[in-house]
Amino acid sequence: MNKSLQFTLVDKDIALLTLNRPEVLNAIDEDIIDGIELAVEKINTEENIKVLVLTGAGKAFCSGGNVKDMKEKGGIFAGSAQELRKNYQKHIQRIPMAMSKLQVPAIAAVNGAAYGAGCDLSLMCDMRIASESAMFAESFIKLGLIPGDGGAWLLPRAIGPARAAEMTYTGKPINAEKALSWGMVNKVVEEDLVVDEAIRMARQVSANPSHAIRMSKQLLKESERSELSTLLQLSASFQALAHHTFDHDEAVNAFLEKREPKFQGE
Numbered sequence: 001m002n003k004s005l006q007f008t009l010v011d012k013d014i015a016l017l018t019l020n021r022p023e024v025l026n027a028i029d030e031d032i033i034d035g036i037e038l039a040v041e042k043i044n045t046e047e048n049i050k051v052l053v054l055t056g057a058g059k060a061f062c063s064g065g066n067v068k069d070m071k072e073k074g075g076i077f078a079g080s081a082q083e084l085r086k087n088y089q090k091h092i093q094r095i096p097m098a099m100s101k102l103q104v105p106a107i108a109a110v111n112g113a114a115y116g117a118g119c120d121l122s123l124m125c126d127m128r129i130a131s132e133s134a135m136f137a138e139s140f141i142k143l144g145l146i147p148g149d150g151g152a153w154l155l156p157r158a159i160g161p162a163r164a165a166e167m168t169y170t171g172k173p174i175n176a177e178k179a180l181s182w183g184m185v186n187k188v189v190e191e192d193l194v195v196d197e198a199i200r201m202a203r204q205v206s207a208n209p210s211h212a213i214r215m216s217k218q219l220l221k222e223s224e225r226s227e228l229s230t231l232l233q234l235s236a237s238f239q240a241l242a243h244h245t246f247d248h249d250e251a252v253n254a255f256l257e258k259r260e261p262k263f264q265g266e
Contacts, residue, residue, distance in 0.1 A: 005035030006057075007042070013050045013210075014202045015043055016195075022058025027066040028117055030075075033094050040098045047265055050210050051202040052102065054125055055109035055195050056118075061134065064116025065092070070143065088148050092117060096150040099124035100221070103214045105205055109198035110134040111191065115173070120147060123154040126217070128185040129201065130176040131194040136184065137173035138164075157224070159184050209247035210265045 006018040017039050019026035026032075043049045056062050069075040076087040095117075099106065106125035108114075114122045115137045122128050122136070130136075138155055140147050147155075147168065155164040159182045167174065176188045189197045205213060215238040223231055242248055246266040254261035 002031045002035050004031035007039055013048050013206045015049050015052045017054045019056040019062055025060035025063035026056040027063045036095050037098045040102050044103045047210055050206040050213050051104055052106040053198045053202050060112040061110045061114040062118025062121050064118045092149050105217055107198045107202055109195045111194045115139045117149050120149050120151040120154055123158050129194055129198045130185040130188050131191040132176055133191050134176040135173045136179050138167040139171045142171040209263050211245055
């Protein structure tokens with residue numbers, strides 16, 4: 001991968017992706033953008049990988065964009081308004097586009113601050129485990145900015161329009177317990193257990209057949225934009241394929257024989 005991002009495998013079927021810029025609270029740079037794209041490509045092409053766990057090194061999950069670069073008008077924040085528009089499309093917006101193409105479930109292990117683009121990065125995952133010290137903020141407005149990475153699309157789908165409006169218009173952070181009560185996270189755990197808990201959840205997912213996991217992910221994504229009739233047609237097609245897999249037969253036999261199934265990814 002690269003120095004800003006670490007990619008490791010857990011149990012051979014869980015990808016652990018760690019933002020690795022703790023000295024700047026894992027602020028997003030070009031290496032992180034490139035690394036996320038490469039990780040998604042790798043996961044999509046390797047059928048043995050069933051789940052992605054995403055976390056940050058050190059005391060933060062991700063602080064979003066680099067404010068020093070904003071002040072200095074450097075990096076992707078350089079140039080005219082038209083150039084900046086293109087920079088957002090060529091750089092930071094590659095992350096939501098890549099994550100939207102991910103074919104397996106993603107779990108964010110939010111170990112600290114998730115601010116701005118970092119908050120939105122956690123929302124690009126399907127599930128979120130938060131440490132007790134985690135803080136979430138759609139904080140763009142505090143810098144005179146707007147969510148430039150898809151947050152206005154992601155946040156209302158996670159917590160509803162009224163609460164998304166509150167977070168977006170005030171820019172104020174919410175703690176892990178409030179995020180839990182708002183349905184933004186699945187679970188809150190002690191700080192040193194957040195990655196372990198995310199991996200535990202990943203193992204619950206990866207215990208299932210890979211084809212069913214990937215097709216279920218695609219159906220859930222499709223449901224965000226489809227009519228019921230369209231989704232039902234796609235579901236029927238996927239189900240027909242699923243019925244003709246070895247792992248479906250193995251699951252049925254194991255259920256009837258009251259034993260643990262042994263899936264082969266076929």
